Amino acid sequence: MSNRSSIQILVGGPAGSGNITSGIVLARAFMYMGYYAVGVSEYPSLIRGGHTAYWVRAGTDKIYELEDHTDIVVAFDEATFQRHGWEIHEDSIAVYDPLVVKNIPENVKKAPIPFRKLLRENGLKPITMNMMAVGAVSALLGLPLDIVLKSVEYQFRGKEKVIEENKKSCTIGYEYMASQPLNIEPPRLDNPKPWGKRIMITGNEAIAVGFVKGDLRMYVAYPMTPASPLLHFMVRMIKEKDIVTIQAESEIAAAQMALAACWTGIRAATGTSGGGFALMNETLSEAGMFEMPLIIVVAMRPGPSTGMATHSAQEDLLYGIFAGHGEFPKIVVAPADQEDAYYRAVELLNLTWKWRVPGIILEDKHLAESIRTVPAFREDLPVEKGALLYKEEAEEMIKKGWKYLPYKVTENGVSPWVPTGTEGALNKSDSSEHDERGIVSERPHIANMMYKKRMRKEKYILEDLEKNYEVIRTYGHPLEEADAVILTWGSAAWASLEAKKHLDKEGLKLGIVQVIYLWPFPKNVFNETMSRARDKPVFTVEYNLRGQLGLLAKMVTGFTPTDHIGKIDGRPFRGRQLAQEIISRLKR
Amino acid sequence: MSVYRQPVSDTGAVITWCPGCGNFGILRAFKKAINDLGIPPWKVVVVTGIGCHGKFHNYVNVNTIHTIHGRVAPMITAIKAANKELTVIGLAGDGDQYAIGVGHLPHIIRRNPDVTLIVHNNSVFGLTTGQASPTSEKGQITRTTPWGQWEERFNPIAFVLSQGASFVARGFAGDVDHLTWLIKEAIKHKGFSFIDVLQPCVTFDRIHTYTWYRERIYKLEETGHDPSDWHAAMSKAYEWGDKIPIGIFYKVEKPTMEELLDPIKNNPPLAYIHLKPKKIGDLLEKYFSLTQ
Numbered sequence: 050m051s052n053r054s055s056i057q058i059l060v061g062g063p064a065g066s067g068n069i070t071s072g073i074v075l076a077r078a079f080m081y082m083g084y085y086a087v088g089v090s091e092y093p094s095l096i097r098g099g100h101t102a103y104w105v106r107a108g109t110d111k112i113y114e115l116e117d118h119t120d121i122v123v124a125f126d127e128a129t130f131q132r133h134g135w136e137i138h139e140d141s142i143a144v145y146d147p148l149v150v151k152n153i154p155e156n157v158k159k160a161p162i163p164f165r166k167l168l169r170e171n172g173l174k175p176i177t178m179n180m181m182a183v184g185a186v187s188a189l190l191g192l193p194l195d196i197v198l199k200s201v202e203y204q205f206r207g208k209e210k211v212i213e214e215n216k217k218s219c220t221i222g223y224e225y226m227a228s229q230p231l232n233i234e235p236p237r238l239d240n241p242k243p244w245g246k247r248i249m250i251t252g253n254e255a256i257a258v259g260f261v262k263g264d265l266r267m268y269v270a271y272p273m274t275p276a277s278p279l280l281h282f283m284v285r286m287i288k289e290k291d292i293v294t295i296q297a298e299s300e301i302a303a304a305q306m307a308l309a310a311c312w313t314g315i316r317a318a319t320g321t322s323g324g325g326f327a328l329m330n331e332t333l334s335e336a337g338m339f340e341m342p343l344i345i346v347v348a349m350r351p352g353p354s355t356g357m358a359t360h361s362a363q364e365d366l367l368y369g370i371f372a373g374h375g376e377f378p379k380i381v382v383a384p385a386d387q388e389d390a391y392y393r394a395v396e397l398l399n400l401t402w403k404w405r406v407p408g409i410i411l412e413d414k415h416l417a418e419s420i421r422t423v424p425a426f427r428e429d430l431p432v433e434k435g436a437l438l439y440k441e442e443a444e445e446m447i448k449k450g451w452k453y454l455p456y457k458v459t460e461n462g463v464s465p466w467v468p469t470g471t472e473g474a475l476n477k478s479d480s481s482e483h484d485e486r487g488i489v490s491e492r493p494h495i496a497n498m499m500y501k502k503r504m505r506k507e508k509y510i511l512e513d514l515e516k517n518y519e520v521i522r523t524y525g526h527p528l529e530e531a532d533a534v535i536l537t538w539g540s541a542a543w544a545s546l547e548a549k550k551h552l553d554k555e556g557l558k559l560g561i562v563q564v565i566y567l568w569p570f571p572k573n574v575f576n577e578t579m580s581r582a583r584d585k586p587v588f589t590v591e592y593n594l595r596g597q598l599g600l601l602a603k604m605v606t607g608f609t610p611t612d613h614i615g616k617i618d619g620r621p622f623r624g625r626q627l628a629q630e631i632i633s634r635l636k637r
Numbered sequence: 638m639s640v641y642r643q644p645v646s647d648t649g650a651v652i653t654w655c656p657g658c659g660n661f662g663i664l665r666a667f668k669k670a671i672n673d674l675g676i677p678p679w680k681v682v683v684v685t686g687i688g689c690h691g692k693f694h695n696y697v698n699v700n701t702i703h704t705i706h707g708r709v710a711p712m713i714t715a716i717k718a719a720n721k722e723l724t725v726i727g728l729a730g731d732g733d734q735y736a737i738g739v740g741h742l743p744h745i746i747r748r749n750p751d752v753t754l755i756v757h758n759n760s761v762f763g764l765t766t767g768q769a770s771p772t773s774e775k776g777q778i779t780r781t782t783p784w785g786q787w788e789e790r791f792n793p794i795a796f797v798l799s800q801g802a803s804f805v806a807r808g809f810a811g812d813v814d815h816l817t818w819l820i821k822e823a824i825k826h827k828g829f830s831f832i833d834v835l836q837p838c839v840t841f842d843r844i845h846t847y848t849w850y851r852e853r854i855y856k857l858e859e860t861g862h863d864p865s866d867w868h869a870a871m872s873k874a875y876e877w878g879d880k881i882p883i884g885i886f887y888k889v890e891k892p893t894m895e896e897l898l899d900p901i902k903n904n905p906p907l908a909y910i911h912l913k914p915k916k917i918g919d920l921l922e923k924y925f926s927l928t929q
Contacts, residue, residue: 077926203926248925258925262917266900266907267719282924290915291900293718293907297711298744305708306715309684312702313719313908331705339702425921425928432914440909468908469700470720472679477694479703480687488650489695489703 053236055108057116058186059133060179062125065097067179070204071123072103073249073420074183078192078200079107080249080422083241087112088249088420091620094274094358100128109239112421114543117623120236121189122157123182124150130157136623142235144185144226158233160189160226167221177218184222189235194223246425252390252416253320255426256346257282259394260292260318264432267293267317269306274358275414276320276348300325304332304345311341312478314437314468316398320346323365324355330372333407337377339478340456340464340503342401342435346410348417351619360619361414363539363592367601369411370568376500378507380404380514381568383411383539385522388423390416393565395430396518402435404510405463411567413592415540415621436463440471447473454485458498462505511569520571521578524561525549528581531560533631536579536610537590538564538598540621545590547624548631555632560585564598570605579608586611588634590627593617612637646696653692659810659836660689663757664696666808666816667726671699674724674821682725684712686733689764689838690757693728707738710745710754714894717750720908721895724824725752732762735771735791745829746800750894753823753830756793757810759838760845767841774844793833794874798867798887804830805870805887809854810837811847815883822885828893835883850881857884864888 058075060068069090076086084107092101104119106112119136122129124145130137130153137143139156146164153159162185164178173181180201187197198216205211250258257279260268268283270276286292293310297303303319310317321329326347336343347369351362370381382397384390394410401408438446447453453474457464464485469476477487482499484490490499514520524546528534533552535545542563549559562578564571579587587610589599596613603609614630616622622630644652647668654660671681681699685691687706694701700723704712709727717725729738734756745754761779762768768781771791778785797805804826808816816834823830835854837847862884863869870887895901904910921927 080926081928200926246928248921248927250925254925258917258920261915261920264912264915266910267715269715287899289920291904293898293900295718295748298740301708302711302741302744305704305711306718309702309704309712309715310719313716313723315719315907316912317715317719332708335705426917428914428916428918430914432912434912439911468720469682469716470680470723470906470908472677474679475698476700478701479694480705481703486648487701488648489692 052239054110054239055106055112056190056236056238057104057106057119058121058123059102059104059119059129059136060123060182061100061102061129061133063097064092064095064099064101066125067176068101068123068125069103071179071183072105074180074200074204075186076105076107076420076422077203077249078187078197079105080247081196081199082192083243084108084238085110085112086249086422087115089115089415090418092359100126100132102129102133107238109241113546114621115623116547117625121186123186126150127152130154142189142233144182144189160185160229160231160233162222162225167225168218171217171221173214173218177215180215180219181222184219185226188223188226191237194220197223244424247422248425249420249422250387251278251418251420252384252387252412253279253348253418254282255387255390256394256410256412258426259391261286261290262430263395263398264316265292265318265398266315267307267310268319269295269297269303269317270320271297271300271303271325273322273325275350275417276322276346278418279320279346300328301332304329304343308332308336308339308341308343311343312339312469312476318344318346320348322348322350323352326365326372330374334373334375334377335480336407337373337375337379337503338480340405341407342405343407344397344401344410345407346412349411349413351617357619359414361540361592361621362617362619363413363541366411366538366567366593366597369409370601377503378406378510379568380406380408380510380566381411382408382566383564384416385542385563385565387416387421391426392430395432399431399433399435402437403433404506405436405466406506406510411539413540436465438465438467440468443467443471443474455487456483456485456499458485458502461509462502507569511571514566514569515571515574518566520564520566521574522563522565523578524563526558526560528560528562528578528585530558531582531585532558533635534560534562534582534585534587535590536562536587536598536602538567541590541592544622544624544627548628551625551628552631557632559631567601570601572606575602575608576606586635588631589613591615592621647698648695650695652696654689655840657839658689659759659838660693660757662810662813662816663755663834663836664693666813666820668697669817670820670824673817674824676724680723682716682723684709684716684727686729686738688730688733688762690728690730690733707733707736708741709733710738710741713752713754714745714748714750717752718894718898718901720906721901722906726824727752727754729754729756731756731758731760731770731772735793742797743800746797746802748894749803749829749891751827753820753832755820755832755834757836758793758833759836759842761838761841763838763841777844779841792874794886795871797831798871798874802831803828803889803891806832806885807883808832808834809850809883810834811850815856819885826888828891853879853881854883855880857882857886
């Protein structure tokens with residue numbers, strides 16, 4: 050038996066086969082045992098049939114990304130081998146029903162299990178086949194059955210009959226595989242290293258939990274992949290956390306409702322993907338004019354237009370930053386991973402309220418929908434009202450003679466504001482240029498004054514971000530000692546971190562720079578960081594073709610990356626793939 | 638030759654509507670209605686769209702939003718959701734509500750927030766200098782229909798009635814007293830109230846003049862019309878041309894958004910509750926497989 054620090058499992062099958070649930074149950078079992086795990090889906094835009102795939106990679110150390118080598122392949126259809134043959138090697142083990150899946154690649158080790166026959170014999174519903182597969186894989190890998198069953202139980206929590214049937218199916222799969230005299234040596238994971246209280250969560254869910262923590266009171270959205278799961282979670286919060294969640298009739302309505310809610314003095318947000326975000330742009334610009342902390346979550350998928358609806362991309366960095374007509378400040382953050390998504394969501398709520406500007410959370414489908422085991426989120430986070438005065442404080446001040454002006458010109462551009470309904474105060478917001486009272490004005494000196502008041506904030510926001518927040522993260526070897534440096538953002542950093550492990554073995558030192566706050570672009574911290582990488586080859590790694598982060602850095606700072614390594618087929622890099630790409634670029 | 642001196646509004650902003658514009662009548666009726674009902678200005682919200690009506694907010698001392706074209710309905714819905722204590726009134730134009738923003742109409746009706754939507758219906762796009770609107774007459778000559786409008790006229794009353802709006806009325810900008818009464822009834826009505834206001838555009842519409850309307854208009858309440866009879870309301874909605882009914886077409890009590898959504902129903906106005914970080918530990922346990 051070969052001991053390993055990580056194992057990768059692929060479960061492939063038609064949509065509706067439950068293969069994604071198989072992967073999630075396995076990932077959770079690994080987490081219960083004390084391993085790190087990630088789970089990644091790849092599915093077409095349809096409901097039944099087609100081919101979907103789910104990967105789980107688990108290990109003793111932090112897992113950043115999938116690898117290009119899959120150890121166990123569960124195939125509910127033959128397409129699994131056709132589509133993913135490139136990651137299946139001679140020591141990969143195939144788990145399949147020999148009566149259904151007949152064309153197995155010759156070089157693969159075989160662990161057949163007659164799913165349908167076992168289901169029939171035991172009077173189990175066909176839908177439980179995916180848990181039978183979980184049992185079979187667990188037996189192959191020598192996972193303790195009781196922990197796997199605990200994961201099954203959690204998956205179907207609240208549904209006693211379903212739990213019983215699925216546990217039975219899982220146990221039958223486990224016992225069948227354990228009793229087979231297989232002439233193969235499945236890999237074994239090294240013993241886990243305990244790492245404290247942990248959870249398993251997607252980027253969308255982490256943002257949603259951040260919204261709950263940050264006392265968001267209204268979420269309005271229109272369904273669009275891959276942002277819909279955020280809406281699905283938030284509707285549950287209607288009953289559980291007193292958050293008004295509304296499925297709007299369009300992205301335009303969603304953004305308008307969220308903006309109007311902000312205007313009354315509550316925290317509100319919306320979420321969408323590229324096409325929906327385009328529809329929201331007019332409202333985003335209006336939020337800029339109103340100086341309102343509207344938050345938009347943009348879950349990116351490949352474009353242009355409908356593109357590939359269920360896949361991942363990072364094509365909207367420049368679009369996200371410059372979205373909305375006219376000039377106005379906004380804050381754009383790209384969380385580093387699922388754990389970071391929670392903390393940055395809470396932080397962005399505070400920041401946008403402090404500065405009275407709209408904010409955008411840029412995530413891609415890979416972050417939005419992939420699961421990761423992360424340390425349990427902390428509860429003790431500050432929630433700050435920023436420029437808002439509570440109704441009672443404002444009324445007290447007004448009684449003492451304070452004159453409320455919703456757009457009062459101040460040194461840093463931020464005007465204090467009050468909840469609509471405050472006695473003696475009127476909130477007037479105009480999408481047209483306006484004076485300090487919020488009354489329309491096209492007079493040149495007013496336009497000058499108000500335009501500059503709004504734009505002045507950008508300088509102060511940048512100062513605040515660079516001084517008080519982690520705007521850029523560096524990983525890997527110190528940049529001064531690196532042979533190559535990756536400049537990246539969002540989920541593209543994950544493959545970079547895995548690539549580093551491979552390059553270490555080749556004796557190549559990789560440094561990684563991940564920009565978290567993309568706008569206002571943290572130019573001083575960026576310059577300081579990149580000055581440590583002087584004369585080193587710097588590659589941008591992003592899921593786009595232009596190298597948009599490189600273009601942005603160049604625009605703001607003049608810095609020019611050596612080359613761009615992009616991937617635009619909707620599927621994220623695997624660690625070794627990227628490592629090889631870096632090596633080939635270094636040889637050029 | 639006399640020079641027109643533009644009047645100054647309550648806020649000090651100069652009123653820039655054309656002399657004789659139907660908007661003046663709506664402004665008078667609105668202010669009178671709010672005064673009569675005795676609602677303090679800080680508890681009133683007016684949201685306007687884009688167009689000639691969309692200057693209204695500058696002329697009234699209440700909370701106001703001047704939003705983008707066509708989006709008054711989603712805004713007033715959300716404002717009521719966030720602060721159920723406010724009297725929320727949306728003002729839209731016919732281009733605003735029946736062209737670019739018509740997609741929001743069925744949905745505000747389905748949600749039934751306790752708000753009022755008043756459409757300043759002058760049958761043309763005024764502020765963009767006189768193009769055809771959805772309520773232009775068939776055959777009407779406008780800047781975009783030099784050979785006469787070929788599209789059929791949109792029927793706002795029938796449209797909102799068909800979707801089950803809980804208060805449906807039509808007013809006339811030339812009859813301020815009647816319009817004041819309608820606005821008061823609409824505000825007092827619990828649920829979504831809709832008033833289509835016939836408003837002459839004295840500059841760009843040669844057909845729908847004050848005289849044209851006065852010759853045709855009659856009041857439903859003077860005819861014994863029963864506003865609880867949806868079928869009668871629907872047949873009145875199709876009356877247009879020689880006879881044009883104004884008044885309350887239909888009125889019904891239905892549960893409101895504020896009664897149907899727990900976070901609104903079970904709490905004081907959300908906008909008045911102080912910010913407080915919420916506990917998330919229970920969510921981690923319930924949804925995210927928290928380990929011990």
